């Protein structure tokens with residue numbers, strides 16, 4: 382019975398590799414939001430995409446010290462993808478002062494490259510998550 386179960390599991394893994402979770406521990410990988418960009422370091426200069434492993438969680442961190450809670454529209458951001466797998470942080474206001482962060486997280490379970498943008502700033506503030 383165990384042999385049959387093992388063989389069946391292996392066949393499913395061979396046919397549908399994207400459905401089988403990657404081995405190892407899932408990680409949380411941060412993407413930072415500042416200067417109307419998404420990037421991999423706390424202070425953004427240009428948009429940067431990120432590569433993660435299936436099962437990992439991406440946590441967007443909005444900690445731009447130039448934006449405070451009552452800042453102008455330019456400090457409002459979203460993390461938005463409208464096609465599958467869709468996700469939307471909703472409006473993320475300014476972090477409310479240095480030392481306070483606003484975050485949004487999503488776990489990626491399927492392989493692929495998933496573009497997203499800030500719905501306030503459009504393509505100027507856009508990047509992608511590549512899931513291996």
Ligand SMILES: [Cu+2]
Nearest residue numbers: 458499501502
């Ligand atoms: Cu934005």
